[in-house]
Amino acid sequence: MAQAQQTEHVGLARVLGPAHVWALGVGIVLVGEYMGWNFSVGKGGAYAALMACWFAGILYTCVAMIDSEVTSTVAAAGGQYTQAKHIVGPLMAFNVGLYLVFAYTMLEAANAITFGFLVDTVATMSGHSGLDQRPFIILAIMFLAWLNYRGVLATLTFNLVITAIAFTAVIVLFLATSGVVGVSPLRHAELMSGAAAMPYGWLGVLAAMHFGLWYYLGIEGTTQAAEEVRSPARSLPFGTLAGVMTLAIAATLTWYVCSGLMPWEYLGQAGVPLFDAARLSGSTFLMVFLGIGTMFATLASANGCINDASRAWFAMARDRYLPGWFGAVHPKYRTPYRSIIFLVPIALIFALGAPIDQVITFSILSGLLEYTFMPLNIILFRRKWPLETIKRGYEHPFHPLPAFALLALCGMAFFAVFLGYGTQLVAMIAFYIVVSLWFHFWRYRFVNRGAQFTMPWPKPKGY
């Protein structure tokens, strides 16, 4: 016990720069261009998916702006959890911490499923059908957890390299198929004509917003590295906003290439759409490159997810919101090793036992609940600590416009999930209500009150 008490107060190592922050954010999310986004085509057609991509882009721009301001001030592990603890209150913080853990753990599970599916696809193409995907899923998660256990710098440097390769693959595929170099195989006019244009009408556009979030989901994870960044006030806003811009470009290019090569009915349910697009381009080089890109994107994302989910779990345990045993830092590697190990079997349970669209929906819903918290958070932050009371590393413009825009877009996304996945939505909210009552009436007794507030801020206005 004495050792646990001692280790949990050891800080995480400050070793990361803006490029690592970018790699963490984009690395988690870039897989969204390689798989998952295309389910939005299934929910509304190709045009609806493009509109959803841009609406989601606006949503995430608001998220990045709001998050950058708060994070440039609250530079501690736990990201939005720590923000909620200081600005809204403990119960909200507990919920936000769980949103983070489940959004990232489910995303990690979805990545592992896709990795297994890709290995199976490649094996089938090379004449080895009937491959068991499970060993590959387990191996991917175990390897990345080990990497995370060994240290954050090696983990995120690894992410930086494989994310850059995966992003380059998207750009190369676009350049090779768009007609910039040689003849373009894209056939948008024919593939999106007649009933294929808007198969569900405008309702489909709303519905597509559900998986439209997948283009960007996880970019807010940059804040999890706050305690390990050398210059948080500069690196976090820069890394996050650069990440959103990178993803908006990659998402649009991805949509353009895929919707010009595949009928929407196929694209809307494809497991690895960019790899399929490369296959249809007729180039073996592109097929191999995009196969590698898909593999790297899934690994980079799962890697970042393990990093983020474990930081959130660790931060909650350090405050005793969860059992304090998880709040320990490895004496040699300075990583939250118990949290990293604990979340491995949970990711495996979902990766091995649930369909991918359910896992993705679970992740999206946790993300969506988190984005709904953000406008409330920034409004309360500005009210309790007006601009002149705390110096921010970054002040987002036009407040409260981004907060209201974000609330409206979240409402739209909730309705989109309701269309087709209403049961999960209700089950998920029911879970969070029950778990909130459990925290408020039971778990909170183990939490010290004033000691939770660790920021050197003045007393909030109105208290």
Added chain:
Amino acid sequence: MARYVAPVQGKVGQIIDVIVLLIMAIGALYIPLWLGLAGSAKTPQPIENPTWETLGQNPAMVEQWQKLGYADPASAAELITARFDYSFSIGALVVMIVVIVGYYAILLRFSEKEYRDVIAEKFGE
């Protein structure tokens, strides 16, 4: 305000708390799956002896289907005809809105109560 001293939780208590949390989390995903309530209402609408024309596919689409490995219309029919059912009742929509708004209302109310204690202790009232 008197300083609150949190009790130290024993190892057994910590393990029980984690198990409770895990059961609730896994249940939230798996119970709808086990009950068969989860997921998309995307269902295929079978067509007898489908042709590419009856499936609404133009020559460019047919060419791409064939490149993707769907040599004949029957093999692609299920994918092409599957549709989501977006019909819903206003009652169900109202229930969803009430659940979401109610959830955030509970969060904000309880959080505020807890937060006042934190601030009072931190800033020495």
